[in-house]
Amino acid sequence: MKTLYACIQCGTCSGSCPAGRYTNLRTRLIVRNIQLGLRENVLGSDDLWACTTCYTCQERCPRNIMITDIVRVARNIAFEEGHAKKPHLYVAHMFINTGHSIKFADEHRKLRESVNVSSVPPTVLSYPEAMEEISKLTELSGFKKKVLEREG
Amino acid sequence: MRIGVYVCHCGGNISEVVDIKEVVSFAGKLPDVVVARDNEHMCSEIGQQMVINNISEHKLDGVVIAACSPQFHEETFRQVVSKAGLNPYMFEMANIREHCSWVHASEPKIATEKAKELVAMAVAKLKLNEPLVKKSISLGNRVLIIGGGIAGIQAALDLADSGFHVYLVEKEPSIGGHMAQLSRTFPTEDCSACILAPKMADVAAHPNITLYAYSEVKNVRGYLGNYEVTIVKKPRYVNMDKCIACGICAEKCPVKVIDVNDFEAGLIPRKAIYIPHEFAVPHKYVIDEKNCLYFTKGVCRVCEKFCPHKAIEFDQKSVEETLKVDTIIVATGYEIFDARKKEMYGYGRFENVLTALQMERIIVNIVKGNPPRDIGKRIAFIQCVGSRDEQIDRLNCSRVCCMYAIKLSQLLKRMNPEREVCVFYIDIRAYGKGFEEYYLRAQETGVRFIRGRVAEIYEKPDKKLVLRVEDTLTGDPYEMEFDTVELSVGMVPGEGTNKVAELLKIPKSPDGFLQEAHPKFRPVDTLTDGIFICGCAQGPKDIPDTVAQASAAAARAIRLMNKKKYEIEPTKAMVIENLCDGCGICVEHCAAGAIEISGGVAKVIEALCRGCGRCVAYCPREAIVVRHYTPSQILAEIEAALSNKQKGESRVLVFADYTCTYRLADSVGTSRMPYTASARIIRVPSGALVTPQLMLKAFELGADAILIGECEQKSSPFLNSVECISDNVERVRKVLKEKGIEPERVKYAEFVTVMLSRFVKEVNSLSELTSRLGEIPAEKRKALSTAKA
């Protein structure tokens, strides 16, 4: 990964950023704040979560800085430090409990039946032993603990 | 052999530390030494005279001076021994000042022992020296200049005016290059064509210039003073003697051609038979066979029918011509960056996105009253297109784009103050004479400068262009609409430059441009004597810098040729023909292209050989050596450095290249920076000469560690020597490992002459390593005698 200290603050990233058109996200400033060691400006800001990870900035950065990937890493730290949003924790929970990131209910079963596919998909939903694997894996990775801590 | 040894006191510099008497008496007992003396100042007239007298009195055939660094007095004493009738190479210096008394001042006993050993090393090498004679090449006054842009033109005129004969080769139908296309020059706003045209005419008229326009260099053989150059003259299909450029042919030609590589940058069509522009030199028409109906479809020939002078010759073929020249100047210039590669700017897809060169032509033609298109009222300039951009592998700044954008933008604004002209930039680099003032003038003219690199452009259905950009100074992203967008494209090395680099074996710097011999002191030389570079082939630059370099290249060529002859150092590679089987491995590894196989054996072209020794390291049959630094000579020094090693002592052999490391070690001495007395510094042209076999032998004979110091590659006179050294070291490490000896006992380092403390650190750390690891057991050393790397 090219170090973000190579950034020349040219603005290609924030000029390219579609999220920046609708929000206050300025990828250039995320990089700048990290360069200056101003953690809270990055980690504590909602702007960090406005990025859709579309990678346009990273594709165009003239210094080849992996900006989108840096945003993801910054979010990992923010998540760890308790800056996760409620809806995101909900998604995390859903995954830990079901192996999918969204709910599967009766109405969805009916939708499936209407197009002639198995009423329950052949995913983790059909295989309890697979669910056990996922459960164990999120435990081994430390993710489960992280999420449950946040919830508590 | 009869050798004389002379030990210098250096007015106390040496004698206050080293016991001179002891050294003299030691030297006197060395085999073959018939006289050993000392003097307060060996370099003084008295000292010199003593040597001269002794040579005849004692019939000496070799001399060793133990004194300061050869850097200071090797040349002096070579002349001294020559005066007495000895060959200057039958002489060696032992550096007992910089490498001994000055760095071991606190340990006089050890210093004295070391001084003795240094003398013994010099004597041992001298015994194997052979008289060497400098060969000389006679030089004429013929110069080949490749490239007829402003760089080639300037160099050609300087040389021709100085009485040299120039062959100027240009691949396009006219000379003039990119400068001919520009509107005005920054920051003075001279009309570019107006100042260039007279120079072009001078080239055409000069009796000392032979112009080969529409020609290319196909092959170059030989060396300084003996280049044989093959030139291909492409067929113009127009008889140069008959054509008077009346233009009737083009008037009648039915084919319209639009080509962005044309003089008008694709904005104004030309015909298939054409003259590049109104001040073209030579002022003759040419048929573009890619578009001519006769060549593409076998029909038409209208030009031939109407030419009043019968100048059209469809049956012309390309003609090869061979020239003999003494020196070569490469002035192949640049190409503009292909803006299509920055897809987000839509060049080639959006019709109102133009390159800077197109904007130059638009301005010229507006001034002429003949605007090729309507550029509208709102014009944007986007900087750094193809420069400072690692996405396309062009990290370098192109150095001219800021200034030409400042020029073009204010010309447009001044022509029509109602225009809205914006320049989008990352940094404005206005570093030259009058540049910042010119930038200010643009600001005052009303050009808007916005700091932000444009992210993307989209085209609206009405062909207007919307730019997306963040003004990084306010932090706001904008969408701004323009009628025309100019892309300030950077300079890239052209295909011609790449081809010539390959032909002439000129290395390239990481930016792809040609590499000069030294970035500070030899900016227009290459590592091959007799070949020079100038202008944008060496790197992006503006017109004044190009002209300065071109004149410099001419002067450097004149400096060589004015002497009429060129002396070749005799310390070059030499093939031992009865050992050579003509396998060609040396040819493959020679970065200078100085070896060829002929008659089943390798032959060295001494004028091209740089004496680095890569060939020596790679030759599987030990059939090639570098004179004066043969493996046996180096081995003799190694043996002498180790023969007197006492129990408990260690020896760190430091092989120092003479361009950097040896001088660096001298500077360490001059600065009186102490380091381990176990170090023995052996001077070599390049560390590449220290073959794996020599290193293994050194370990066998008692060396405890080896450091190979080589000039940092970018200031080295040798191409890729570091690569070879690293190879050699790896080969040795492998063997050491196999034999149970710690491989870290051998290492190499790249130095420049100012890394004083680094040198001390490297040497000391090896010495510490040897005491930590302890003595290499005798049986392991012995096992090396049969080892092969």
Added chain:
Amino acid sequence: MKYSFFLGCIAPLRYPGLEAATRLLFKELGIELLDLKGASCCPAPGVFGSFDLWNWLLVAARNLSIAEEQNVDAMVICNGCYATLQEAYHLLGKPERLEAVNKVLSQIGRNYQRRTGVKHVVEVLMQKEVWDKILSLKKRPLGGLKIAVHYGCHYLKPSKVRGHESPETPYHIDNMVKDLGAEPVEYVDKLMCCGAGGGVRSGNSDEARQFTLTKIENARKAGADLIVHPCAFCHFQLDTGQQELLDQGLLKEPLPVILITQLIGLALGMKPEALGLNLNKIPHNYLSRL
């Protein structure tokens, strides 16, 4: 030719039409689709990648290991799933990393050796013999249909890892549309994100809908009758998102959206209901013209 069909979450649980259409199409083409049994969420690159990259990589490696057991590449119909599985495959090219991952996987009885990886459905369909077969099976002319192609982000980017085609001027799906007899239309911000990625749909749905609104309006302006795309997650945002925009009164004229396999299914004469087009919130009103 055989692939293990990685379903992800959106297709099987919200838009089963996407799954059904893909299954029908592959059956018609004679390409076997195995079930990637016991697969979980990929997990989503922008969401789970943002929470905990280590956990994200482990789960992705588990999914990949299932296809590897079957000795085939996984095939996805979602750019998000593609991003995760392709990137994980790429990252696991580093032996130390692969070893570390396998150390954990071994504790759930799994192992991944990178013998097989992942293919995007577009990659599969683009193969010459497959595409030729599709063209030979064309039954329903799509003439007169103007289609805006939405590539989505992660099929193309980061291009240094994906390595398909230019992320600024991609053309492969446009060419498919053309080959199927419809007319691809150029529109502003064609390459803009649907708005949903990176946890934005769950975390800030208003922001996500602004993306969607811009996209739809631009495609409309260019005269498109519908939007075709290669991604279940984009499908979710572009279809459901439009319904939300309609409900909010922010959008007047919506555009139907369709997954590339559904569009091909149509061209091959399959019934719209069989392809699950009726499960979309925005009705496919152009169908009457075919």
